[in-house]
């Protein structure tokens with residue numbers, strides 16, 4: 017069996033027990049191939065964040081199976097041992113707010129991840145700088161987060177998500193605070209990076225401006241997903 | 253790997269320096285408290301060293317002459333000289349009193365020293381200025397800490413003394429500077445009654461038919477004379493011959509002459525174990541309170557620093573930072589805070605110690621103990637913050 021990218025089968029998540037139990041995810045199926053960017057949209061309380069948390073190995077699903085880059089992560093209650101290392105090496109996160117570490121400069125915010133994985137400082141910084149260059153923020157490499165604009169911060173956060181070259185990137189409303197020009201720029205970056213590093217990208221969004229850019233969209237409602245073909249229009 | 257703690261400290265250095273300095277002042281006070289205790293112990297030892305004695309012969313069943321009043325006849329030193337093993341014996345009196353100095357007065361311990369010369373038991377061993385007492389009367393050697401200078405005059409009871417020599421670090425067990433005067437004057441100062449009291453007693457004696465007998469001429473005069481002489485001293489200092497053991501010399505004196513005799517070790521036990529024991533307990537209470545205050549400050553500041561970073565900690569956890577990396581980050585910050593505090597405290601204590609009226613002895617061992625203690629306190633104080641950081645749920649960052 018060789019599953020590239022990320023795949024989940026019949027993933028379910030229940031919060032609580034008995035009468036008060038909430039079924040946040042019900043038999044969700046999803047597959048995202050390397051180099052692909054898919055959208056995940058749904059109304060408030062539909063289960064988007066819960067799904068993202070399961071995909072990000074931050075909370076454990078109640079049932080179902082998840083395979084990430086040919087490695088089984090969850091299988092009907094079983095899970096891999098070291099989820100912390102898995103997140104570090106296999107999953108890139110991009111959040112609604114950049115959440116940069118305020119006491120590290122732009123380069124080290126990005127280089128921190130490879131450093132945590134044991135990569136020597138110089139090599140980690142070289143990789144970080146390479147990404148900052150690709151994202152066109154290399155001129156801010158030595159700036160502290162408080163000295164950066166919102167868009168610059170978000171690009172650095174994307175660089176951090178990419179730096180360990182994870183097979184999957186999970187983006188949680190990455191464009192919410194940005195205007196439409198900037199929002200589309202971020203989506204373009206995510207698309208470019210997905211192709212360049214052969215990464216599967218899942219973007220949770222409410223943002224009408226970027227929904228038309230996805231080729232494939234998962235709609236989620238009351239914990240149930242269904243797949244839809246998107247417009248796939250990425251303005252240049 | 254870069255040091256997360258170090259970067260955070262550099263980023264928020266103002267907070268660290270200010271808290272560190274505040275903590276440092278507290279640690280400085282703590283070190284000085286320890287120094288005050290060490291100073292008291294040292295004062296006691298210096299007092300014993302300066303006396304030059306191997307044995308102290310004091311009134312039976314007293315802890316004299318430093319811890320309790322003691323009086324022994326001033327002629328027994330001659331008979332002590334005939335005891336086996338006794339090389340030297342000399343009378344000594346100690347009296348702590350207020351002595352006028354210019355406008356105000358100074359608390360001092362007046363030491364009455366037996367006639368002799370430099371090297372006699374009880375005499376100051378070395379002077380920093382001037383000379384030893386040469387005439388039998390009206391000269392004094394004062395300690396620098398008393399504030400007297402060469403050529404000054406000081407009044408003790410009815411007599412005036414001229415300061416002819418100065419000593420350094422000659423103090424009583426409670427840190428009062430010593431003033432050495434000839435034994436005779438010191439005896440008068442301690443045992444002589446004032447003029448009115450003598451007159452009253454003379455009248456009472458004359459009125460007593462048992463003592464004032466016309467058929468026994470000279471009896472009244474003899475009685476009056478014995479009433480006004482001062483045949484007591486507080487102790488006799490004894491130096492023993494080198495081949496004798498202190499206990500072997502002390503034992504026959506205690507048995508046959510009915511005195512209590514202490515050797516150097518016992519005397520030190522009395523000074524440190526009894527005389528300053530209450531002060532020592534007092535100081536240790538302060539040390540405990542200061543330690544608790546330090547712990548509270550460190551705990552509070554590390555807690556708030558961690559609280560300020562709670563979101564970053566959640567993000568760090570989410571992107572795969574291990575718990576032990578986060579624990580180490582918080583712990584390091586607490587230890588750095590402790591180290592800043594220690595350095596500031598050590599500097600404060602070193603500069604403040606000489607200003608204190610009592611001798612403050614800063615021992616390196618106390619600094620080492622202090623450093624280890626403060627690092628332990630910081631480690632304990634960071635526990636609350638560490639627990640909080642471990643509880644942070646990385647899932648909070650999403651959604």
Ligand SMILES: Nc1ncnc2c1ncn2[C@@H]1O[C@H](COP(=O)(O)OP(=O)(O)OP(=O)(O)O)[C@@H](O)[C@H]1O
Nearest residue numbers: 031038040058059060061062063064065066067651
């Ligand atoms: N820890 C939890 N305990 C209990 N119920 C939860 C928990 N987390 C989420 N839920 C419930 O699961 C359902 C899905 O929540 P989720 O946060 O995934 O929604 P969402 O699609 O992200 O909504 P939004 O767009 O408002 O962020 C909701 O009904 C929510 O109340």
Ligand SMILES: [Mg+2]
Nearest residue numbers: 064065650651
């Ligand atoms: Mg949500």
